[in-house]
Amino acid sequence: MKRSLLLLACVGLILPSGQVRAQVPLDGFVVARSTCAATPAIRSEANPGNVSLVVERAYRLIGENRANGTHYLIEVPGAEPSRRWIAKGCGDWVEMVAPSDGSAGSTQGGDTGPVAGGGQTAGGAHPDLVIAISWQPAFCETRPSKPECAEQTEGRFDTTHFSLHGLWPQPRGVEYCEVSAEDRADDRAGRWSELAPVELSSETQAALDEAMPGTRSALERHEWIKHGTCYGTDAEEYFADSLIVMSAVNGSAVRTLFADRIGEEVTQAEIRAAFDDAFGEGAGERVRVACANDGGRRIVVELTVGLAGEIDPEADIAELILAAPTTDGGCPGGVVDAVGLQ
Numbered sequence: 587m588k589r590s591l592l593l594l595a596c597v598g599l600i601l602p603s604g605q606v607r608a609q610v611p612l613d614g615f616v617v618a619r620s621t622c623a624a625t626p627a628i629r630s631e632a633n634p635g636n637v638s639l640v641v642e643r644a645y646r647l648i649g650e651n652r653a654n655g656t657h658y659l660i661e662v663p664g665a666e667p668s669r670r671w672i673a674k675g676c677g678d679w680v681e682m683v684a685p686s687d688g689s690a691g692s693t694q695g696g697d698t699g700p701v702a703g704g705g706q707t708a709g710g711a712h713p714d715l716v717i718a719i720s721w722q723p724a725f726c727e728t729r730p731s732k733p734e735c736a737e738q739t740e741g742r743f744d745t746t747h748f749s750l751h752g753l754w755p756q757p758r759g760v761e762y763c764e765v766s767a768e769d770r771a772d773d774r775a776g777r778w779s780e781l782a783p784v785e786l787s788s789e790t791q792a793a794l795d796e797a798m799p800g801t802r803s804a805l806e807r808h809e810w811i812k813h814g815t816c817y818g819t820d821a822e823e824y825f826a827d828s829l830i831v832m833s834a835v836n837g838s839a840v841r842t843l844f845a846d847r848i849g850e851e852v853t854q855a856e857i858r859a860a861f862d863d864a865f866g867e868g869a870g871e872r873v874r875v876a877c878a879n880d881g882g883r884r885i886v887v888e889l890t891v892g893l894a895g896e897i898d899p900e901a902d903i904a905e906l907i908l909a910a911p912t913t914d915g916g917c918p919g920g921v922v923d924a925v926g927l928q
Contacts, residue, residue: 624670718751734799778804838864853919877917
């Protein structure tokens with residue numbers, strides 16, 4: 587790792603066209619969380635090739651504009667120039683970590699969290715969690731070629747209900763527990779259909795296909811390999827528990843708020859208030875809103891909700907949410923997108 591940092595310091599910070607170099611070299615990747623524009627210069631909106639990030643794709647990280655700065659410098663394959671700047675809020679830094687057993691490097695969230703490399707398991711079953719729930723019409727605005735998006739039609743469940751993205755053991759960085767290097771490589775490269783099928787009962791599979799449209803793109807294989815393997819159970823229980831939480835949210839005032847405001851704007855404050863109404867005062871403080879820019883609109887793409895405790899069919903989801911740490915609210919709000927490209 588030290589050698590990589592030295593190499594970056596020596597040759598990785600010389601930019602084309604006389605641009606100011608990154609002040610601090612960094613190692614690892616940035617995993618995109620929104621479809622931000624990636625530009626050759628921080629202070630210019632010029633964007634040759636109209637390059638934007640692909641959500642959940644990892645980009646090689648070169649540096650940041652200064653210590654604790656505002657922007658990352660990344661490598662975008664195929665772009666010209668390939669070195670581009672993005673705001674830090676566009677993605678998460680995943681630092682390369684050399685495990686003590688000498689095996690291939692694992693990953694760690696750049697902000698917090700322990701190393702969770704191959705062979706390491708999470709600290710017991712059912713750790714603190716975050717559930718990520720998508721508003722699928724908005725997601726499909728950013729990824730219209732995905733099978734689940736190309737097939738999305740008016741009246742389908744995911745056009746008026748939240749969809750499951752994933753249930754993520756915390757802290758961030760607890761992932762790929764006892765997963766082979768080959769499977770980790772396939773997952774990180776987006777080759778999800780090459781991962782082993784997830785073994786589920788027919789009942790759970792049918793429910794998951796409705797609640798997680800991304801099963802049409804093998805999203806469940808990705809979520810199991812990256813996050814579910816650290817949950818402390820088998821895939822059946824992992825996804826069944828995810829569906830319990832999804833059912834509670836979709837049966838609440840939160841879903842009603844979104845369904846009633848399709849095509850209109852909703853604010854972060856309104857979303858958090860709906861969680862308070864549904865799950866008790868303070869629940870909204872455990873919710874973070876994620877948005878994406880879509881032309882001249884800002885659309886709400888996803889909500890992440892903290893949970894703490896064990897999920898089961900008799901669990902009080904309100905108690906699980908209120909037991910979780912509070913979080914910042916994220917995006918201030920945006921349009922609740924309707925089905926179809928806008």
